Amino acid sequence: MIAIRSAPTSVPRAPSAPRARGSPGRATTRANASARRRAVVVPPSASSSRSVAAASASASTATASATYELRPDAVPSTQRASSSSAAPPELVLYRDTNAWCPFCERVWLALEAKGVSYTCEFVDLRRVHPKWFTDLVPTGLVPAARFAADDALVWESMDILRELETRFPDAPALTPADEDGAAKMEAFIAREVEGAFYLTLVPIRPRGFGAAKDPEDLPKLRAELEVAVARAKPHFANGFIVGDAMTTADVLVAPALERLAANLLTFRGYDLRCVLSYTAEFEPWFLAMEATPAYRAVMGDPETHNTVVRQLFGLSNGEASLPPPPASVPETPTGAKEAGTCLSNNMDAVVADALKNSGVDADADDAEAIVRTYLETLAASLLADGDGDGVAAARPIAPHPRPARAMGAATLAFVRNRVSAPRDMSAHAAVAFRAAADAFLTSVY
Numbered sequence: 001m002i003a004i005r006s007a008p009t010s011v012p013r014a015p016s017a018p019r020a021r022g023s024p025g026r027a028t029t030r031a032n033a034s035a036r037r038r039a040v041v042v043p044p045s046a047s048s049s050r051s052v053a054a055a056s057a058s059a060s061t062a063t064a065s066a067t068y069e070l071r072p073d074a075v076p077s078t079q080r081a082s083s084s085s086a087a088p089p090e091l092v093l094y095r096d097t098n099a100w101c102p103f104c105e106r107v108w109l110a111l112e113a114k115g116v117s118y119t120c121e122f123v124d125l126r127r128v129h130p131k132w133f134t135d136l137v138p139t140g141l142v143p144a145a146r147f148a149a150d151d152a153l154v155w156e157s158m159d160i161l162r163e164l165e166t167r168f169p170d171a172p173a174l175t176p177a178d179e180d181g182a183a184k185m186e187a188f189i190a191r192e193v194e195g196a197f198y199l200t201l202v203p204i205r206p207r208g209f210g211a212a213k214d215p216e217d218l219p220k221l222r223a224e225l226e227v228a229v230a231r232a233k234p235h236f237a238n239g240f241i242v243g244d245a246m247t248t249a250d251v252l253v254a255p256a257l258e259r260l261a262a263n264l265l266t267f268r269g270y271d272l273r274c275v276l277s278y279t280a281e282f283e284p285w286f287l288a289m290e291a292t293p294a295y296r297a298v299m300g301d302p303e304t305h306n307t308v309v310r311q312l313f314g315l316s317n318g319e320a321s322l323p324p325p326p327a328s329v330p331e332t333p334t335g336a337k338e339a340g341t342c343l344s345n346n347m348d349a350v351v352a353d354a355l356k357n358s359g360v361d362a363d364a365d366d367a368e369a370i371v372r373t374y375l376e377t378l379a380a381s382l383l384a385d386g387d388g389d390g391v392a393a394a395r396p397i398a399p400h401p402r403p404a405r406a407m408g409a410a411t412l413a414f415v416r417n418r419v420s421a422p423r424d425m426s427a428h429a430a431v432a433f434r435a436a437a438d439a440f441l442t443s444v445y
């Protein structure tokens with residue numbers, strides 16, 4: 001079972017002046033023009049071999065020992081705010097509060113895969129960015145990393161990934177050991193991550209297939225995506241992109257592909273993973289990635305990705321009522337346990353959030369007690385020793401008196417849509433959480 005510890009409200013401390021600069025933002029244009037140059041970092045001093053060795057040893061069990069912190073200052077979430085590795089932190093990772101940023105996910109994934117120990121500082125991208133952060137990082141973009149050994153600051157996800165490879169030679173490498181493999185990886189990155197029409201750019205670039213508003217544009221844009229898919233798919237047909245282990249190439253494309261697989265199916269009816277035979281070649285790659293503890297720790301679930309697009313990018317009601325996302329993340333007993341534990345440990349904050357934001361009449365008699373009872377029943381159903389399918393049947397509250405059942409139903413509907421992976425819990429936990437809430441809802445009326 002996952003240990004969850006309470007933490008005091010985390011107010012990011014104002015960091016002291018960094019000793020190094022990062023390179024410019026590529027995807028967002030807030031960048032300060034003066035910062036538009038490649039990363040110049042302080043040469044790394046020798047990393048602590050003890051902590052790197054410990055980190056390496058723990059890499060294979062990355063998710064098992066993950067701890068969560070409550071974050072009462074942010075969304076009522078539990079957040080895995082520090083690394084799976086118990087070694088002294090080698091760096092601070094500056095990343096977005098909600099874990100929606102795909103560039104942050106790249107760095108997070110690399111850290112977990114390498115077993116390098118880190119702590120996180122969160123930046124809420126939905127608010128004006130704090131001055132301490134814009135003073136620190138000229139682009140104003142997350143992610144950024146500050147290394148404990150020499151206080152060097154690096155930004156731009158690609159540059160941070162390269163830096164991790166250089167600084168932690170004893171940690172599991174994300175670069176193939178053989179020259180041929182390394183060359184293949186670089187060729188893939190040049191063409192499919194940095195090229196003009198790389199796979200993950202085509203659907204989302206301004207007015208791309210995934211973003212276009214005018215339905216008349218869609219056939220042409222879909223054809224463009226299909227060209228990119230046809231070009232890239234041989235790299236995904238045998239599992240990892242190069243060789244038999246995750247490399248920087250996989251890390252760079254994983255956050256985008258996981259989002260596209262969810263979003264394109266729901267909003268464009270385009271199945272990157274397996275329904276259409278000509279794209280089925282991607283599935284071995286998804287399965288290989290999802291078999292690694294590091295990726296399971298940082299990936300989101302399809303519903304989270306679609307909710308983010310629906311809410312943040314304001315898709316119309318028509319688009320938002322298209323088919324449900326792929327059930328690519330299975331319900332598992334460990335996911336259910338993690339979800340139940342996260343909910344129980346964070347119960348007060350979740351109750352308060354439901355009372356404030358779900359639309360229930362918080363001033364009604366017994367509102368808090370009713371909301372709490374339904375949420376505690378949901379947690380108990382997740383924690384109950386199951387029937388083998390990963391989610392125990394929710395035990396109905398008997399009887400469901402009015403108005404308790406209306407309030408209970410609203411609470412369950414709210415929290416099943418509110419949960420966000422991996423912000424609040426892992427993708428597998430979130431899938432179990434939604435399934436348990438759905439099962440419970442069927443018993444209410």
Ligand SMILES: N[C@@H](CCC(=O)N[C@@H](CS)C(=O)NCC(=O)O)C(=O)O
Binds near residue numbers: 025100102
């Ligand atoms: N090229 C950058 C892109 C980073 C980026 O665009 N981050 C977004 C979040 S997904 C951001 O910080 N946006 C803040 C803003 O635009 O103000 C990288 O690879 O690190």
